[in-house]
Amino acid sequence: MASDGLGLVQTQRAVLFDEDSPLVMHSGATLAPVTVAYETYGELDADGSNAVFVCHALSGDAHAAGHHGDPARRGWWDNIIGPGRPLDTDRFFVISPNILGGCGGTSGPSSIDPRSGLPYGLRFPLITVRDLVAVHRALLAQLGISRLHAAIGGSLGGMQSLQWALDYPDEVARVVMICASARLTTQNIALSAVARAAITEDPDFQGGDYLQGPRRPERGLSLARRIGHITYLSEESMRRKFGHARRGGDGAPMTMSSDFEVEHYLDYQGESFVKRFDALSYLYLTRIMDYFDPFADPDLDLARVAKARGGDGVDFLAISFDTDWRFGSEHSRNIVARLAAGGARARHEEVTSPWGHDSFLLELEPYHQLVADALAGPVSAKPPGA
Amino acid sequence: MASDGLGLVQTQRAVLFDEDSPLVMHSGATLAPVTVAYETYGELDADGSNAVFVCHALSGDAHAAGHHGDPARRGWWDNIIGPGRPLDTDRFFVISPNILGGCGGTSGPSSIDPRSGLPYGLRFPLITVRDLVAVHRALLAQLGISRLHAAIGGSLGGMQSLQWALDYPDEVARVVMICASARLTTQNIALSAVARAAITEDPDFQGGDYLQGPRRPERGLSLARRIGHITYLSEESMRRKFGHARRGGDGAPMTMSSDFEVEHYLDYQGESFVKRFDALSYLYLTRIMDYFDPFADPDLDLARVAKARGGDGVDFLAISFDTDWRFGSEHSRNIVARLAAGGARARHEEVTSPWGHDSFLLELEPYHQLVADALAGPVSAKPPGA
Numbered sequence: 001m002a003s004d005g006l007g008l009v010q011t012q013r014a015v016l017f018d019e020d021s022p023l024v025m026h027s028g029a030t031l032a033p034v035t036v037a038y039e040t041y042g043e044l045d046a047d048g049s050n051a052v053f054v055c056h057a058l059s060g061d062a063h064a065a066g067h068h069g070d071p072a073r074r075g076w077w078d079n080i081i082g083p084g085r086p087l088d089t090d091r092f093f094v095i096s097p098n099i100l101g102g103c104g105g106t107s108g109p110s111s112i113d114p115r116s117g118l119p120y121g122l123r124f125p126l127i128t129v130r131d132l133v134a135v136h137r138a139l140l141a142q143l144g145i146s147r148l149h150a151a152i153g154g155s156l157g158g159m160q161s162l163q164w165a166l167d168y169p170d171e172v173a174r175v176v177m178i179c180a181s182a183r184l185t186t187q188n189i190a191l192s193a194v195a196r197a198a199i200t201e202d203p204d205f206q207g208g209d210y211l212q213g214p215r216r217p218e219r220g221l222s223l224a225r226r227i228g229h230i231t232y233l234s235e236e237s238m239r240r241k242f243g244h245a246r247r248g249g250d251g252a253p254m255t256m257s258s259d260f261e262v263e264h265y266l267d268y269q270g271e272s273f274v275k276r277f278d279a280l281s282y283l284y285l286t287r288i289m290d291y292f293d294p295f296a297d298p299d300l301d302l303a304r305v306a307k308a309r310g311g312d313g314v315d316f317l318a319i320s321f322d323t324d325w326r327f328g329s330e331h332s333r334n335i336v337a338r339l340a341a342g343g344a345r346a347r348h349e350e351v352t353s354p355w356g357h358d359s360f361l362l363e364l365e366p367y368h369q370l371v372a373d374a375l376a377g378p379v380s381a382k383p384p385g386a
Numbered sequence: 387m388a389s390d391g392l393g394l395v396q397t398q399r400a401v402l403f404d405e406d407s408p409l410v411m412h413s414g415a416t417l418a419p420v421t422v423a424y425e426t427y428g429e430l431d432a433d434g435s436n437a438v439f440v441c442h443a444l445s446g447d448a449h450a451a452g453h454h455g456d457p458a459r460r461g462w463w464d465n466i467i468g469p470g471r472p473l474d475t476d477r478f479f480v481i482s483p484n485i486l487g488g489c490g491g492t493s494g495p496s497s498i499d500p501r502s503g504l505p506y507g508l509r510f511p512l513i514t515v516r517d518l519v520a521v522h523r524a525l526l527a528q529l530g531i532s533r534l535h536a537a538i539g540g541s542l543g544g545m546q547s548l549q550w551a552l553d554y555p556d557e558v559a560r561v562v563m564i565c566a567s568a569r570l571t572t573q574n575i576a577l578s579a580v581a582r583a584a585i586t587e588d589p590d591f592q593g594g595d596y597l598q599g600p601r602r603p604e605r606g607l608s609l610a611r612r613i614g615h616i617t618y619l620s621e622e623s624m625r626r627k628f629g630h631a632r633r634g635g636d637g638a639p640m641t642m643s644s645d646f647e648v649e650h651y652l653d654y655q656g657e658s659f660v661k662r663f664d665a666l667s668y669l670y671l672t673r674i675m676d677y678f679d680p681f682a683d684p685d686l687d688l689a690r691v692a693k694a695r696g697g698d699g700v701d702f703l704a705i706s707f708d709t710d711w712r713f714g715s716e717h718s719r720n721i722v723a724r725l726a727a728g729g730a731r732a733r734h735e736e737v738t739s740p741w742g743h744d745s746f747l748l749e750l751e752p753y754h755q756l757v758a759d760a761l762a763g764p765v766s767a768k769p770p771g772a
Contacts, residue, residue, distance in 0.1 A: 027640070126640050186624035186648050187616065193649040194612045196642075201605045203589060219587045226580045227613065230573065238572035244679075254413070254512050254677055256582075256669060262572050263579040283642060291640055293630075 005074065005082040006066030006089065011037050011105060016138040023134060029125030033114075036139050037062045037105025038097035041081055042089035048145045049379040052087055053136065054096040055153030055160035057360075058228075058285050059277055061104030064096040065089075079363040086372035092149060099160070100135045101127045101285050103278035110211055110278045120280075122208035127284055129156075129163045129292050136164065137171075147171045149379050152371070154178040154360035155327060156285065158318075159292050162335065165316070166294055169308030174315040176374050178360040178367075179324050181331035182338065183293050188326065191231055192286040195224035199279045208280060221279040222270030229269045234323035234356030238262060295338045302342025316346035317374045319360075319367060326357040391460065391468040392452030392475065397423050397491060402524040409520060415511030419500075422525050423448045423491025424483035427467055428475035434531045435765040438473055439522065440482040441539030441546035443746075444614075444671050445663055447490030450482040451475075465749040472758035478535060485546070486521045487513045487671050489664035496597055496664045506666075508594035513670055515542075515549045515678050522550065523557070533557050535765050538757070540564040540746030541713060542671065544704075545678050548721065551702070552680055555694030560701040562760050564746040564753075565710050567717035568724065569679050574712065577617055578672040581610035585665045594666060607665040608656030615655045620709035620742030624648060681724045688728025702732035703760045705746075705753060712743040 014036045017023045022032035039062045044051065054064055054077065065081035067074050077096075081087040087094050098104035101124070109124035140148075151161035151172050158180025165172040181188070199205055202220030210216045233241075242262035246252055258264045294300065306313045316339050318332035332348045339346035351367045353359040359367065400422045403409045408418035425448045430437065440450055440463065451467035453460050463482075467473040473480050484490035487510070495510035526534070537547035537558050544566025551558040567574070585591055588606030596602045619627075628648035632638055644650045680686065692699045702725050704718035718734045725732035737753045739745040745753065 122642065126642070128640075183630075185621055186628050186630065186646075187619075187621045189630075189646055190616050190624060190648050190652060193644065193646070193652060194609065194616065197612065197653075198584065198609055200642075201609065223580065223584055223587065223609075226583065230576050230580065233573075235571055235573040238576060242572050244569075244572065244575075254514075254673070256508065256512070256586075256673060258579065260572075260575055260579070260676065262576050266576060266579060267583075287640070287642060290646065 003083040003085065005078055005085070006041055007071075008069065009039055009041065009063075009066035009075075010068075011039050011062050013037055013105065014139055014142050016135065016142060023131070023138070025125050025131045025134075026128040027126055031107065031125060034100065034107045034135055034138070035105065035111070036097050036107075036135060038095060038139060039063060039065070039075075040096070041065050041094040042092050044093040044143075044145065045379070049147070049149065050092050051140070051145045051148050052092040052094045052375065053140070053148050053151045054081070054087070054094060055132070055136070055151060055157035056096070056099060057153065057155035057157045059273070060157070061102065062096050062098040062106075063104070065094070076361065080368060080371065086368045086375065087152070088375075092375070095140070095143070097136065097139055099132050099285070101132070101281055101288070103281040106135075108278070109208070109280035109284055119209070119211040121211065122280070124280070124284065127288050129159050129288055129294070130167065132160050132288070133164045133167065136160065137168070148173065150174045150176060150375050152176040152178075153180070155180060155357065156289055159289065162316075163294055165314045166300060166305060169305040169314045172314055173309060173312075174317070174374060174377070176317050176319065176371055177332070177335065178319045179321055179327045179332070179357055180318065180335065181289075181292070181327040182295055182335045184289055189290045191227065192290060195227045196283050196286060198223035198227065199283060205279065210279070216274070217279045218274040221274050221277065221282060224282055225273040226266045226270045229266060231326040232357045234325060234354060236323055236354045237356050240354060241265075302339065302344055305339075306343040306345070313345050315374075315377075316344060317370070318346065318348045319370055320348065320350050321353045321356065321359040322350055323354055324357045324359065389468055389470040391464055391471070392427055393457075394455065395425055395427065395449075395452030395461075396454075397425050397448050399423055399491065400525055400528050402521065402528060409517070409524070411511050411517045411520075412514040413512055417493065417511060420486065420493045420521055420524070421491065421497070422483050422493075422521060424481060424525060425449060425451070425461075426482070427451050427480040428478050430479040430531065431765070435533070435535065436478050437526070437531050437534050438478040438480045438761065439526070439534050439537045440467070440473070440480060441518070441522070441537060441543035442482070442485060443539065443541035443543045445659070446543070447488065448482050448484040448492075449490070451480070462747065466754060466757065472754045472761065473538070474761075478761070481526070481529070483522065483525055485518050485671070487518070487667055487674070489667040492521075494664070495594070495666035495670055505595070505597040507597065508666070510666070510670065513674050515545050515674055515680070516553065518546050518674070519550045519553065522546065523554070534559060536560045536562060536761050538562040538564075539566070541566060541743065542675055545675065549680055551700045552686060552691060555691040555700045558700055559695060559698075560703070560760060560763070562703050562705065562757055563718070563721065564705045565707055565713045565718070565743055566704065566721065567675075567678070567713040568681055568721045570675055575676050577613065578676060581613045582669050582672060584609035584613065585669060591665065596665070602660070603665045604660040607660050607663065607668060610668055611659040612652045612656045615652060617712040618743045620711060620740060622709055622740045623742050626740060627651075688725065688730055691725075692729040692731070699731050701760075701763075702730060703756070704732065704734045705756055706734065706736050707739045707742065707745040708736055709740055710743045710745065
């Protein structure tokens with residue numbers, strides 16, 4: 001890595017929408033105010049043309065890069081954001097918010113409902129990817145930015161980037177979707193359903209009102225994370241990392257506890273997740289993905305996407321990893337096929353990586369090079385549609 | 387299907403081992419008595435040479451074929467066992483026991499411990515595939531049979547058949563292993579570990595002593611079954627069966643409940659499973675598989691297997707299904723490669739089926755033909771080793 005990366009960064013807070021002009025969600029429900037936690041890295045140029053918007057995945061947050069005081073504890077995408085890195089902060093103004101429904105400072109089901117003074121719980125309105133984008137756009141407007149050099153994200157983040165460009169193609173010059181999907185498989189939905197059931201069936205879930213005590217559904221959330229985590233790693237990466245190694249060595253007696261290293265690792269993943277993530281957010285954000293299906297929208301106008309930005313159109317890149325079995329290459333190929341069939345400029349690149357879905361978080365040179373190249377084009381000074 | 391299958395059948399019960407001569411398990415623990423529930427179909431011939439032994443998988447039981455009074459409710463492998471069927475009861479004497487550790491009438495962790503008068507719970511000794519085979523052999527001896535025309539089973543059943551022939555090659559003329567494995571992948575272990583955790587972390591599990599009340603860990607067992615069930619179906623079979631269909635139709639509102647048909651189906655699978663299966667058996671029988679690794683045994687003597695039965699050797703057939711992602715074709719290929727490397731007679735056949743691991747329960751003509759052909763050889767009148 002050429003640079004040492006970003007230094008100390010701060011999470012900021014924006015309050016968007018108000019009772020007179022609430023966020024109108026896709027379901028028709030309204031929400032106000034909406035607080036958004038976000039970070040920015042780099043400097044916005046004079047004509048506001050160098051903004052790159054990072055959309056995070058299921059368990060991400062606003063803290064994508066740099067550190068909050070301890071240089072050893074860095075943001076979740078620190079390896080790709082910084083001076084000289086693919087999201088080059090010497091060149092771009094990078095914006096990274098926590099998404100609506102999350103639990104990292106942005107309004108979500110664990111926030112206080114101003115009407116009741118109590119946490120929303122399951123009374124928080126159901127969310128779609130379009131609602132995430134609506135909040136992203138409101139944040140962008142508040143920052144005085146009208147268009148993006150790029151929107152980028154992995155998994156659920158790629159879904160947000162895609163939806164944004166489909167609905168507002170004049171606002172987004174390029175989209176980089178990494179191991180994203182435009183439509184979950186039935187198996188994807190099934191795995192998420194079981195993970196959610198682990199939460200909602202935990203007696204400590206208490207119908208979603210656990211934030212008022214006495215206990216949170218930690219067992220259920222941990223179980224959900226362990227189920228999910230198996231889908232983030234490939235079979236090969238699990239074999240490489242853990243094989244059949246046992247904590248007590250080969251001669252240790254068989255027990256019903258976590259004898260195998262992989263069991264111990266999953267236990268750890270579950271335990272650490274419950275310390276940083278909220279069970280209600282897990283429910284809401286996985287449900288978003290089950291319903292994501294932008295190409296089924298009868299109002300989708302791909303010709304408009306292809307001709308946007310004064311005829312340049314949006315430039316779409318879908319990157320996938322060959323061992324990803326959550327949203328494998330067929331998902332990316334499907335996105336690109338649908339875009340291309342509508343005349344949009346889209347291409348797919350498959351990267352070889354043993355690490356499965358989680359590859360999007362790793363510093364893999366061919367992958368980072370693809371991202372760097374995708375963002376390398378000139379920032380456009382011309383206003384959208386001009 | 388040529389025949390109407392078997393009619394009324396009865397489950398029988400054998401009591402094996404006693405305090406003076408207990409079952410000595412692989413761990414060194416002893417168990418006595420051991421009750422075995424079993425069924426037989428067809429007639430044993432005069433020289434006891436036409437026995438086919440069926441080893442069931444994780445959630446099976448002794449009731450493999452025929453019915454217990456309601457002809458509409460038939461055994462779990464009824465489509466393959468019966469007059470004129472691949473396990474032809476006009477020709478073979480088919481034996482089907484519930485396995486040790488199960489909950490279908492054979493001794494297991496939910497049985498009463500004669501020393502305490504209470505259910506064993508987690509005090510039941512841990513089991514290996516060798517222990518399952520030891521009980522099968524004791525049942526066979528009690529039936530007065532000294533050798534098998536064939537041992538056959540799917541998944542965990544295939545593991546039992548394999549282990550039997552490796553340890554006692556003079557007793558088993560042929561082995562048919564269907565979607566079995568000789569060594570789980572790390573991902574296999576991880577999925578089973580999470581399913582077990584769903585059970586043991588259910589507050590109603592009560593450290594395994596739930597049989598004394600007040601509640602059984604039904605949520606946990608149901609969740610384990612739902613996790614497992616996703617691995618029994620292929621991605622393609624889930625898509626074909628359920629796609630993205632929603633219970634309320636396309637216009638139904640998004641909710642956090644089981645909107646999608648696949649979610650409803652998994653709920654049903656979980657609910658029906660807890661009515662017929664025991665959570666402790668689920669723990670014990672999945673743990674057996676995690677540790678199964680017969681080719682790692684330093685005492686394994688494949689030359690003996692190859693030369694057994696007076697030089698004929700054991701005939702091994704491994705059948706797999708191309709869409710099985712629990713124990714896919716690579717598992718069967720591995721078994722056959724290991725056997726063949728040791729000089730044993732072994733071959734692998736991959737069957738095309740969209741239905742994943744559960745294909746072994748289905749009436750698929752090419753698969754049934756392979757089984758029929760494998761059993762077609764003459765029954766051997768000569769005593770083992772002669």
